Amino acid sequence: MNPANPDDAFNRDLSRRRFLRHAAWAGAAVAVTVSGGVVTSKVLGQGSPAPKAQDFTFVQISDSHIGFTGAANPDVTKTFQSAIDLVNALPAQPDFVVHTGDLTHFSTNEQFDQVKQMLSTLRTGQVVVLPGEHDSTDDTGEKYRQFFGAGTQGDGWFSFDHRGAHFVALVNTINLQKLGHLGADQLAWVEQDLKRVSSETPLVVFSHIPLFAMYPDWGWGTDDATTALGFMRRFGSVTVLNGHVHQLMKKVEGNITFHTAAPTAYPLPHAGDGPAPKPVVVPADQLHQALGIRQAHLIPGHHGLALADQELP
């Protein structure tokens, strides 16, 4: 792994040996959805010059909204801690954990500090983070980057290679005018970044706001995503994992599979259900069913990523 986010105080040092030890997938008793079957033949392209992808897992968590105090979740710190505990109890320790944004609700230094401390308790090799729009509520991401921007570029975007797969973390939550927005600088960086990557390399993209038009009236889309996705068309397998919408949804478009993630904070309505994407209040004993974590398992030559979404216990 060659992470571009090597904040020493934050990320654990992870030796190659430790990676190898963690690579063994223990076959946890969880549901596995194998997706992206349409791209199998491309993934298995013979004579690939790319390094062979290896078997490993990582975890996605999202939308923790530390600082939120509404009725939809009276204790977002507690549910975030439950998500961390669930990750730490996994039978196979993930190689890394990605948080796909909305770490905080109000972008205060205290909230960023709390999130950073809590993330540092994850039992994993590395934690990588990208911002949501709630992480820049009163600036253009300066406070976020003071805490999480080390080693990143621009608004906080970065890429890394891990075990034969390429990962790109995008920032589409700054300077919004209706939808998510990547901007010309980031698009140019994506184009350059991907140029050096073989089309046979499994490509995994993280963003906060969906890169597909899930529900533009509520801002659930990215106005210049088409350009970014255009750079990814030649790849055999592309998986885009995002947060923002606080619910699970999957969409396949050619070689690209989009998966939205469950939050750790509170549910939002389904697209168009009601006047606005306001936090949904559910009975207290049903809240954990709307929250969760996601394990992603990269199985070489096996349909790209296998995802397992788990509710909080």
Added chain:
Amino acid sequence: MSLRFSRPAGVAVTIGTLAVGLTACGGATHAATKAAGTSTQAAPTGDPHAEAPAAAAQPAVATSAVTVDNFSFMPAAIKVKTGTTVTWTNNDEEPHSVVSSEEPMRSPTLAGPHNTFTHTFTKPGTYHYNCGIHPFMHGTVEVQA
């Protein structure tokens, strides 16, 4: 962007005690992973291609007070005289903000006890703004000479 919704291309594999629900709804694929025996998620019901009414379509109201109620600027379009100070007040529980690319205007986060923002418009023109956190919330200020 124009994206095609597809039926599930993947295969659901169940291992151990949990089950995967894959439900195709309205042309979209809605994957809900649930513990065995519990409910599955409801389908999204909205039309993703529906257009929201544009703020500019409403006649501008002569007022210098704008509120935020239920994720909307009210009134969404106002008109004021040059030199007027406009006040925004957030009545929602959720935080909002007021930002514009046409006028140097960027509020702090409006929430709780700090729920108002003021800005004085010194030049005639029509200025579009939005909530920086929920950018689908739009409004306009028409500044008259």
